[in-house]
Amino acid sequence: MKENAVIAEEAALAPETVSEAFEQVVRGRRSVRKFLEEPVPEPVIEKCLELAVLAPNSSNLQPWEFHWVRTPQMKAVIAEACMGQSAATTASDLIVVVARTGTWRAHAKRMIADWPGGNPPKIVRDYYGRLAPFMYTQGILSVIGHGKRVLTMAVGLFRAMPREPVSLGDMKVWATKSTALACENIMLAARAYGYDTCPMEGFDSARVKRALKLPGDALIPMIISVGKAAPDGIYGPQFRFSTNEFVKRY
Amino acid sequence: MKENAVIAEEAALAPETVSEAFEQVVRGRRSVRKFLEEPVPEPVIEKCLELAVLAPNSSNLQPWEFHWVRTPQMKAVIAEACMGQSAATTASDLIVVVARTGTWRAHAKRMIADWPGGNPPKIVRDYYGRLAPFMYTQGILSVIGHGKRVLTMAVGLFRAMPREPVSLGDMKVWATKSTALACENIMLAARAYGYDTCPMEGFDSARVKRALKLPGDALIPMIISVGKAAPDGIYGPQFRFSTNEFVKRY
Numbered sequence: 001m002k003e004n005a006v007i008a009e010e011a012a013l014a015p016e017t018v019s020e021a022f023e024q025v026v027r028g029r030r031s032v033r034k035f036l037e038e039p040v041p042e043p044v045i046e047k048c049l050e051l052a053v054l055a056p057n058s059s060n061l062q063p064w065e066f067h068w069v070r071t072p073q074m075k076a077v078i079a080e081a082c083m084g085q086s087a088a089t090t091a092s093d094l095i096v097v098v099a100r101t102g103t104w105r106a107h108a109k110r111m112i113a114d115w116p117g118g119n120p121p122k123i124v125r126d127y128y129g130r131l132a133p134f135m136y137t138q139g140i141l142s143v144i145g146h147g148k149r150v151l152t153m154a155v156g157l158f159r160a161m162p163r164e165p166v167s168l169g170d171m172k173v174w175a176t177k178s179t180a181l182a183c184e185n186i187m188l189a190a191r192a193y194g195y196d197t198c199p200m201e202g203f204d205s206a207r208v209k210r211a212l213k214l215p216g217d218a219l220i221p222m223i224i225s226v227g228k229a230a231p232d233g234i235y236g237p238q239f240r241f242s243t244n245e246f247v248k249r250y
Numbered sequence: 251m252k253e254n255a256v257i258a259e260e261a262a263l264a265p266e267t268v269s270e271a272f273e274q275v276v277r278g279r280r281s282v283r284k285f286l287e288e289p290v291p292e293p294v295i296e297k298c299l300e301l302a303v304l305a306p307n308s309s310n311l312q313p314w315e316f317h318w319v320r321t322p323q324m325k326a327v328i329a330e331a332c333m334g335q336s337a338a339t340t341a342s343d344l345i346v347v348v349a350r351t352g353t354w355r356a357h358a359k360r361m362i363a364d365w366p367g368g369n370p371p372k373i374v375r376d377y378y379g380r381l382a383p384f385m386y387t388q389g390i391l392s393v394i395g396h397g398k399r400v401l402t403m404a405v406g407l408f409r410a411m412p413r414e415p416v417s418l419g420d421m422k423v424w425a426t427k428s429t430a431l432a433c434e435n436i437m438l439a440a441r442a443y444g445y446d447t448c449p450m451e452g453f454d455s456a457r458v459k460r461a462l463k464l465p466g467d468a469l470i471p472m473i474i475s476v477g478k479a480a481p482d483g484i485y486g487p488q489f490r491f492s493t494n495e496f497v498k499r500y
Contacts, residue, residue, distance in 0.1 A: 013271050015444055021263050021271035022442035026301045026435060049497050051276045053490050055434060056449050062491060067498045074500040081410050107491070116489050160331050160454040169419040173426050177471050180430035181449075184305060185276060188438070192272035194265055199306050199431075204410040212500070221427050239366050240303050241312060241357070247299055248317045250324040250462070 025192045030234045032196035033087040035227025040092040040195050042070075045226065048189040049095075055185045057178035059132060060111060061104045064179040066186075067096035067212050074211070081207040082223060087198035091225035096208060097183055099175035101168070102217030108132045135165070136174075142167040176221050186224055196229040275442045280484050282446035283337040285477025290342040290445050292320075295476065298439040299345075305435045307428035309382060310361060311354045314429040316436075317346035317462050324461070331457040332473060337448035341475035346458060347433055349425035351418070352467030358382045385415070386424075392417040426471050436474055446479040 013021075049066050057063065069078050070093050078096065082088035108128040112120055138145035149166040156163065164170045187197045199222045208220055263271075299316050307313065319328050320343050328346065332338035358378040362370055388395035399416040406413065414420045437447045449472045458470060 013267070013274060017263070017267060018271045018274060019442045019444075021268045022275050022439065023301065024263060024268060025272050026304050026439070029304070029306070031306050050493055051273065053493055053496060054276050054279070054488070056279070056281050056437065058451055060489065062496070065496050065498065067500065069500045071500055083410055083412075110491065114489075114491070116487055156454060156456060160333055160457055162333075162452050163455045169422065172419065173422050173469070173471075176423050177426050177430045180427045181434045184431045184434035185438075187306065188435075189272065189276070192269045194269075201308055202412050204406060205413045206406060207410055212498075219423070221423075237366055238304070239310065239364075241360065241364070243300055243303055246303060246312070246315050248315065248462075250317065250319045250321055 021192075025188050029187055029191040030196070030229075030238060031087075031198045032225075032227070032229040032233040033085070033198055033235055034230040034233040035087075035090040035092060035196070035225070036230050037090075038092065038228040040190075040226050040228070044190070044193045044195060045070075045093055045095075047193065048186045048226070051189045052182040052185045055178070055181035057181065058174060059108075059127070061107045061132070062178075063100050063103055063107075063175040064182050065098040065100060065218070066182075067098060067214075069094040069096060077211045078203075078208060078223065081211065082200055082203040085200065085202065087200055087225045088203075088223070090227065090230070091198075092227040093225070095186065095224040095226065096212060096220060097179060097186075097222055097224060098214060099172075099179035099219045099221050100215075100217055101171040101175045101219070102215070104132065104136050108136075135162075136171065138165070138168050138171060142169070145170070172219055176219060179221050183222060183224060190226055194228075195226055196233065198225045199223075200225060271442075275438050279437055279441040280446070280479075280488060281337075281448045282477070282479040282483040283335070283448055283485055284480040284483040285337075285340040285342060285446070285475070286480050287340075288342065288478040290440075290476050290478070294440070294443045294445060295320075295343055295345075297443065298436045298476070301439045302432040302435045305428070305431035307431065308424060309354075309358075309377075311357045311382070312428075313350050313353055313357075313425040314432050315348040315350060315468075316432075317348060317464075319344040319346060327461045328453075328458060328473065331461065332450055332453040335450065335452060337450055337475045338453075338473070340477065340480070341448075342477040343475070345436065345474040345476065346462060346470060347429060347436075347472055347474060348464060349422075349429035349469045349471050350465075350467055351421040351425045351469070352465070354382065354386050358386075385412075386421065388415070388418050388421060392419070395420070422469055426469060429471050433472060433474060440476055444478075445476055446483065448475045449473075450475065 079088040111128045145166040190197045329338040361378045395416040440447045
């Protein structure tokens, strides 16, 4: 297996070119709410998904899934669940991004079983075999989580220790967080390849889950539509409150 | 106000250069757990934060905050709350990323008051004045949220409608999601400028909140350390399960 860092080094562009291009991608990404009829080439979506999973994620437990909807039939079903908004109905592709709170246990086992080169060091076996199950098991109605919360608060009086996740609700936050990092990679990658996206939260998650037969532990942080922006696809100038309002320095 | 899209166009690099550079950034980003003593220039961090807030976010309500820790005193406090892990103790800068579940109301008012050019259209006034408060108000112990859940389930039998957020827990997921998108911009931007990061979840949130005097509605999705990677700062090859396992096609 060739290391990604090595691949990057071999392909190396000049540093200023890289930072300039990156800024162009970030500034060029806008939420596009109307797309041209032009379909996005499949390899572009494949590339977006390939780069999506290179996002950092919690303990490398990869709690994400990407349900890539391209057939007209299923697109119509999902677009309707998106309340028929134009960002969905005019899109070439829809990516229903799913965060799973229940796959970490199987993935932790595989982090040991599939370790590159086999035979993971003891620290890895301990982490995925013992620490991860301790951290992520919450029990029915979070009963184990509540126990951990009490323990954590008691020990935490005397020394620093991680406080979360200690409930099923915390697990939703946990899975959503890593999955959102991957979402940003998808949206930026699409822009880098000359296409546009819209992250949608306004959808009927119950209908989408039913249509895609998602399991009970699945959350849908967002549905990302992908396409080529229509000339009137951006609804206004980008507008943020001043960065200084959100930045505190110490 | 100059539109970002215009700035991007003026600076335009060739498409292949942009996509190649972007891929180089994504592949080059690794979680670095040990940094050289070299400090990161302040303008680099400023640029990372400037690009962070260009991430898409829910209804543009910008539920994020970035607590940028650079002084040795406060860095020591936060690094200790990170259990003294080397990714924290050796970092040049620490960015404590905060998601707020309670700022949406003030921000919704400001989306009307600060609308670019003044005088927002009726659809904007209705959205931030009426729909957003309906969607995001959950009440004490989520009592309003529970009511909305029942209403949503009843109406949802007949037509598609958004199901979340309907609890204070959902609001945590909501705020975390947008904030994580900004986090990915920070980490990729740092790499684009030749620096490295580590997103940390292993920290004592109670101690960090106390040190930074964070309000009660603040969550800390992650603390991002920033620095120049030490030669032994990456602990192993990047390892993901096969992309095909996470991608389902329709």
